[in-house]
Amino acid sequence: MSSFDFGPMPDKEGFFGQYGGQIIPPELKAIMDEINTAYEEIRQTPDFQEELQMLLTDFVGRPSPIYFARRLSDKIGGARIFLKREDLNHTGAHKINHCLGEALLAKFMGKTKVIAETGAGQHGVALATACALVGIPCEIHMGQVDIEKEHPNVTKMKILGCTLIPVTRGTATLKDAVDSAFEAYLKDPVNYIYAIGSVVGPHPFPKIVRDFQSVIGREARQQFMEKEGKLPDYITACVGGGSNAMGLFTEFLNDESVTIVGVEPSGKGLDTPYHSATMTKGTQGEIHGFKCYVLQDSNGEPLPVHSIASGLDYPGVGPQHCHLKDLDRVQYDVASDQECLDAFMMLSRVEGIIPALESAHAVAWAIRKAATLGPDQTILVNLSGRGYKDADYVSEKLGL
Structure with a gap:
């Protein structure tokens, strides 16, 4: 037995201890709660579990x-x-693990577009790959500095059919790409889904990405x-x-x-x-x-x-x-x-x-x-x- 007492990770409000949560407008909170509910329901279904396991084994x-x-x-x-x-x-890279899960979740939820950010481009390539596989349009926001630094991944994303959005604001790196992608997502959060690239963002994203990873x-x-x-x-x-x-x-x-x-x-x-x-x-x-x-x-x-x-x-x-x-x-x-x-x-x-x-x-x-x-x-x-x-x-x- 372990002597560690972590408590729920996360709790029902999306907190890991005092961290996490949803510091977002009320209308967006409703959307996030809907994603959380859908995720908890869909991930338990045999169809979702079997397709994800098959792809992890035979595709990844x-x-x-x-x-x-x-x-x-x-x-x-x-x-x-x-x-x-x-x-x-x-x-x-490891990114394909959660990208397949997120793309499948988007498909099962009936979403029409997946939006995301990328830094080194590995999340972008993995998500573009997963979206091509399940047949959902994909839009990736990437800082201009990273575009120039990670040219091979930029080329792969374009070949895979994603729409690449260069971000030139601020330092033109990952934080700015997240800002840009989230703004694009907010234009239609009902039909789009934000496929965040790490265990960050408002609840339930830290939990979802962790579970898939x-x-x-x-x-x-x-x-x-x-x-x-x-x-x-x-x-x-x-x-x-x-x-x-x-x-x-x-x-x-x-x-x-x-x-x-x-x-x-x-x-x-x-x-x-x-x-x-x-x-x-x-x-x-x-x-x-x-x-x-x-x-x-x-x-x-x-x-x-x-x-x-x-x-x-x-x-x-x-x-x-x-x-x-x-x-x-x-x-x-x-x-x-x-x-x-x-x-x-x-x-x-x-x-x-x-x-x-x-x-x-x-x-x-x-x-x-x-x-x-x-x-x-x-x-x-x-x-x-x-x-x-x-x-x-x-x-x-x-x-x-």
Whole structure:
């Protein structure tokens, strides 16, 4: 039995402890409550469950394997590092897990368009893929800075048939893309559905995305037990909004022997404005319709943020992460841009695996931690995405 007492996550009002909820106009609250009711009803139906499971198996290629990174572990010395290979999923990342669920939900609800934001483009590609599969029009909002940085994913989204909306306001990155997409959704929330890209936003989105992503942890727990005969000592994942992390963490929350670590971007340094370390440097606030830790100014306005990884440069974070931090169940640490690049190159050249820059933050933490532990210790990293989208950018940055 676990000694942890988390309470309901979320409660009936959509709160994880004091975080989450619905900070939205009354008319939109009615729409969100309708989505919540429909989700709870539809997801229990055999038709929905069978179609989703079939697609996860035959379309996505689940279960994704767990791989022992032997050469990396030997090079570092210390703990053995294992990778949950979400990078091997169709579309190259964990995002397809919840995008298929959201697209199917939209179909079962009779919605006529799916609207979303994307940062690094992985959510955009996955959602465009899922919408093409179920036959629903898809509109993706993406910051102009990220469009230029993540050109391969932009091309894929266009090929898949989505309408791409460039966002040039503000910093022209993820936060601004969320603003733009939500405004488009509000034009017709009855017929459109907003397919948010992480465990953020007003209730019920943090719950819905977590539920669809939790397949990662369910698989990983069983696979690791079969492979090692015990649970990992540490599990870790990068955290921006926090969907891949929550997907892994959820199944292990009651396992007291497992230390859980989320890794945020410290960018160019926590003593500079150029980071996205919300859990480390943020304070309690509100953003995009929910309560969470926020990197904000004295007026409560979100600050500009930075990360070398486009999928992590968000000034807020999922409400369940905030609750788990306050309960001391999950630890939150950081990795810098340089550590991320170093881990990106090391994993590529030692194991032949090119990780997404987002995932490389978790790899960087694992490399740092493994060196302090003995060979009887194990670290499981959620390798949330592949780095093909980042290869040109990294090559140019490093002069390769």
